[in-house]
Amino acid sequence: MTESTRREKLRADTEREILACARRLLVEDGSHAVTLRAIARELGITAPALYRYYDSRADLLRHVCDDISADLAATLNPQLSAIPISQPTERVFAVCRGFRQWALAHPREFTLVFATSPEETGTPANRPAQDHFGRVFLEVAGPLLSEHKIYPSGSLDVPERLRGELTAYRDDLAASLAAAGHQVAGEKLQLGTIYLILQWWARMYGHVALEVFGRFPFAVNDAEPLFESMLTELASVVGFSS
Amino acid sequence: MTESTRREKLRADTEREILACARRLLVEDGSHAVTLRAIARELGITAPALYRYYDSRADLLRHVCDDISADLAATLNPQLSAIPISQPTERVFAVCRGFRQWALAHPREFTLVFATSPEETGTPANRPAQDHFGRVFLEVAGPLLSEHKIYPSGSLDVPERLRGELTAYRDDLAASLAAAGHQVAGEKLQLGTIYLILQWWARMYGHVALEVFGRFPFAVNDAEPLFESMLTELASVVGFSS
DNA sequence: GCAGTCAGTAAACGGTGTTCACCCACCAGT
DNA sequence: ACTGGTGGGTGAACACCGTTTACTGACTGC
Structure with missing residues (x-):
């Protein structure tokens, strides 16, 4: 909520983007389609980048x-x-x-x-x-x-x-x-x-x-x-x- | 039940073996561990051989x-x-x-x-x-x-x-x-x-x-x-x- | 004995989660 | 204004995965 620095704002933004994308994939194609690579693809980044936000796929799913x-x-x-x-x-x-x-x-x-x-x-x-x-x-x-x-x-x-x-x-x-x-x-x-x-x-x-x-x-x-x-x-x- | 020919007996045997192995994997490590390759490995065969018995992993799970x-x-x-x-x-x-x-x-x-x-x-x-x-x-x-x-x-x-x-x-x-x-x-x-x-x-x-x-x-x-x-x-x- | 059936194989394709080394934009401190 | 560190992002790699294809070779019925 209270992101002071510019960096924190950006981070929170992409974090929201990740979750939104994961939800969309879940809703449209089922939980098996919630894939790190699919999310990364959609955000225009690479899969390992997601590890800056979540420890693992399981961790991401937990946040979802x-x-x-x-x-x-x-x-x-x-x-x-x-x-x-x-x-x-x-x-x-x-x-x-x-x-x-x-x-x-x-x-x-x-x-x-x-x-x-x-x-x-x-x-x-x-x-x-x-x-x-x-x-x-x-x-x-x-x-x-x-x-x-x-x-x-x-x-x-x-x-x-x-x-x-x-x-x-x-x-x-x-x-x-x-x-x-x-x-x-x-x-x-x-x-x-x-x-x-x-x-x-x-x-x-x-x-x-x-x-x-x-x-x-x-x-x-x-x-x-x-x-x-x-x-x-x-x-x-x-x-x-x- | 009524396997007449020798071939049919063998086939029924390995089919039982496959299911038993799948169940064991399911019980011990969860459904995500029920893997064609893991089953094949355990039976001493290769993964594609399982396709002689089941159309796909989903089909196998259904039989399980x-x-x-x-x-x-x-x-x-x-x-x-x-x-x-x-x-x-x-x-x-x-x-x-x-x-x-x-x-x-x-x-x-x-x-x-x-x-x-x-x-x-x-x-x-x-x-x-x-x-x-x-x-x-x-x-x-x-x-x-x-x-x-x-x-x-x-x-x-x-x-x-x-x-x-x-x-x-x-x-x-x-x-x-x-x-x-x-x-x-x-x-x-x-x-x-x-x-x-x-x-x-x-x-x-x-x-x-x-x-x-x-x-x-x-x-x-x-x-x-x-x-x-x-x-x-x-x-x-x-x-x-x- | 011969032809056919069929379990099993090897190799390959595209996909996955995850790790590692690296790069480089940014920010803080002097 | 330069410098050093932090941290988001990359690329390559590893070990898996399901699935398809072409192929072998043993057994079977005739």
Whole structure:
């Protein structure tokens, strides 16, 4: 952002150019087409020059991932702002629908960011990667679920073995929400809430991934009704009729 | 199976050797290591010789996929046979648990078969690929859900726009079940049942994929309780307490 | 025995990621 | 204004890769 010297400005420029070119190649021809030589060719430089900017192809792909998830968050946030905070359910729905729409419209980006095993890109455990989206999702789902402090309707207790990890995550989430301005009364974020968020995320992820990959057990031409009914069902689990 | 001539026997042998070698490379070093030259090197032949067996690397990978899902089915079926047909719920649970266990024990195989976008492997739309598993799952879930002819507890009607596709799939499934010996009274396979199976599959897939990829929104060391509670919840949706 | 089939080979083409030595425009300091 | 260093970019090279081509040579069916 704050490039003072002339050199730094130029460097930042070509860095942006590299990422943009990589994204274009990814979108148009798939991740296998994101090639150091292809990028260099397009920028009018040679492949080894790219090593001044990234340690390796894997490193470059990792940055492309970050770039993509930042874009995803930038797409979701405006849709979110259009819905008043007083309608948290609608906000969560907006995020979910937005995520699905984005994934369908950007299948290759989705695949790279959300459906590539960490080892393929050489991702070291906990990259921020999809965290940009995770934050958006959690910052919406968190308030929704915490403000109405609802336990799963099924009266499910949180499995004993999960309590420890869920507790750690609750603290992490609470801190992140506080840092973002949202004030959530600490105790309102119950473990059951965290538990629900996890299940919600797994379910939405499953649907979207299957739809993007066309891996439903039979050819589904239009999975939107399936998605919508999942949303209303999820909402009803939390205690809303939609 | 039935190789009559000597030549055919030899050919089938080296074909098995190729697949075995490819699988080993996949498991040990990831799919990027499954290389025609590496396979040839290991078999003591040269790379172009492999073209006598497969049209291309993509074609070979496709056969590896089939090999893997056949193995998956072979792993699941015995676990299944150990549970009497009179306990369909336990049978479905066994398949689900077996699938998760297999995926965790074979992350790279899982990734290749279940989480690779069709275009990467050049898969032409509807490969049997994961169908081997799909069949096992459906042949268990189908009877369970049809015999007890339960609608989703949430009283959800099947979305109008899905009825057509669900109907087509019901007929397909019924035919496949009949072919496998299971006799399912046609009308018992209600659309709501098919609908449930779809959601069940999406949910299980989502959980397993997230777990294999380590993409839960926070570091979950042991997701088994999460998985188990999902199973009991799914069962309760169908009307059983477990 | 002969002709044909077919697994396997060698060589080549164009592509890849990555490393190395080098060049040279620019910038800071005297 | 000269100088020395920093750093973006180059060219050649290495070791791979998938794939095609023309060719060999052993086995097979007649």
